[in-house]
Amino acid sequence: MVSTPARKAQSKIGLVLLAYIAFISLGLPDGLLGVAWPSIRSDFALPLDSLGLLLFSATAGYLTSSFFSGQIMSRLGIGGLLAVSCCMTGASLLGYTLAPAWWMIVLLGVFAGFGGGAIDAGINTYIASNFGEGLMQWLHASFGVGITLGPIIMTAGINYFHSWRTGYIVVGTAQIALGICFALTAALWKQEKSAAQETGTQQRIMDYKTPLWETLRQPSVWLSVLLFFLYTGLELLTGHWGYTLLTESRGIAPQVAGLWAGGYWGTFTLGRILAGLYARRVGVNKLVQISLLTALFGAVLLWWNPINLVSLIGIAVVGFAVAPIFPAMVSGTEARVSARHAANTIGMQISAAGLGGALLPGFAGVLANRISLEIIPVYLIVLVVSLTVLYSLSTRNRRPVEEPQRAG
Numbered sequence: 288m289v290s291t292p293a294r295k296a297q298s299k300i301g302l303v304l305l306a307y308i309a310f311i312s313l314g315l316p317d318g319l320l321g322v323a324w325p326s327i328r329s330d331f332a333l334p335l336d337s338l339g340l341l342l343f344s345a346t347a348g349y350l351t352s353s354f355f356s357g358q359i360m361s362r363l364g365i366g367g368l369l370a371v372s373c374c375m376t377g378a379s380l381l382g383y384t385l386a387p388a389w390w391m392i393v394l395l396g397v398f399a400g401f402g403g404g405a406i407d408a409g410i411n412t413y414i415a416s417n418f419g420e421g422l423m424q425w426l427h428a429s430f431g432v433g434i435t436l437g438p439i440i441m442t443a444g445i446n447y448f449h450s451w452r453t454g455y456i457v458v459g460t461a462q463i464a465l466g467i468c469f470a471l472t473a474a475l476w477k478q479e480k481s482a483a484q485e486t487g488t489q490q491r492i493m494d495y496k497t498p499l500w501e502t503l504r505q506p507s508v509w510l511s512v513l514l515f516f517l518y519t520g521l522e523l524l525t526g527h528w529g530y531t532l533l534t535e536s537r538g539i540a541p542q543v544a545g546l547w548a549g550g551y552w553g554t555f556t557l558g559r560i561l562a563g564l565y566a567r568r569v570g571v572n573k574l575v576q577i578s579l580l581t582a583l584f585g586a587v588l589l590w591w592n593p594i595n596l597v598s599l600i601g602i603a604v605v606g607f608a609v610a611p612i613f614p615a616m617v618s619g620t621e622a623r624v625s626a627r628h629a630a631n632t633i634g635m636q637i638s639a640a641g642l643g644g645a646l647l648p649g650f651a652g653v654l655a656n657r658i659s660l661e662i663i664p665v666y667l668i669v670l671v672v673s674l675t676v677l678y679s680l681s682t683r684n685r686r687p688v689e690e691p692q693r694a695g
């Protein structure tokens with residue numbers, strides 16, 4: 288017979304694998320949309336910029352659910368939150384395939400975003416509560432796997448079944464199946480919580496039922512939220528604008544620029560995979576500081592540009608360098624804001640990340656239109672320096688570890 292400690296270890300491994308699969312699924316819809324959009328636009332006779340409506344609705348749902356995820360989790364539990372969120376996302380994606388009008392897809396986007404934001408914040412909170420920095424890095428690397436598989440699934444659906452709906456049927460069905468898995472394992476998530484409460488060594492974050500209004504009054508919380516707003520903006524800035532900068536401003540051949548722009552995400556994913564091996568040894572603060580300095584070096588290379596090869600290397604260096612920052616900062620949330628406010632803060636951070644990823648690269652387009660595309664690397668340097676300064680401020684006074692406040 289399998290001993291009780293062995294069963295607990297097996298359950299923990301199973302839950303981690305399930306969390307990783309959920310993060311892969313979180314990246315799938317983002318990968319689907321880019322390939323599906325020309326077909327969707329043709330089916331509904333839409334103008335090119337109509338995509339912004341769907342992105343806006345999904346972002347609104349994402350920001351809302353991630354911001355309030357700490358409160359939702361305190362009511363439903365982590366297993367219940369993930370089960371409901373996955374089913375909501377899956378049903379919304381399946382709804383895309385049945386909607387007879389464009390406005391219905393835009394409306395469903397709110398629910399798809401709501402489910403995605405809750406999954407993102409919920410799993411980040413769980414991993415931050417129970418595991419070290421290495422597993423957090425691999426969790427976010429799995430998102431890269433999902434966003435890479437999404438275009439492949441959609442391309443196969445269009446090529447073999449001649450419909451963009453096939454890709455959404457596959458991913459939507461998988462999301463609902465994942466939601467059922469979370470529902471069936473809800474008791475295991477609760478068992479993890481009970482074991483942690485008995486030892487007092489794990490899940491300090493999720494033991495608290497701190498009112499949101501109390502968390503909102505903490506200056507350290509808002510500083511931590513600002514870190515994620517800036518980080519996601521600089522991450523997506525290079526991803527969104529690197530190809531345009533290389534081709535339209537620096538005259539690099541589209542084939543070469545496309546390879547290196549895609550390589551940005553390749554080095555990004557590689558950076559997170561490797562960081563999972565050494566994150567715990569290095570420590571959260573040192574890992575973030577080294578990453579920011581390396582990112583600044585890459586951004587300066589991109590700005591300097593004595594020859595085209597230096598620009599290409601700069602983009603690859605930035606991608607590799609920034610990769611560990613987001614998961615490392617999630618792992619360090621408790622130290623920045625205290626365990627009492629960490630669960631609420633993680634949700635707020637994920638929400639701010641979504642907002643920064645939408646606004647800051649968009650502002651780069653405004654600057655490029657008014658000045659030139661060469662403002663992009665300067666803007667990137669400003670964001671990296673700003674994030675470095677704010678991160679130093681946020682870690683200057685580390686919060687003491689608090690004892691869990693028992694519910695009830």
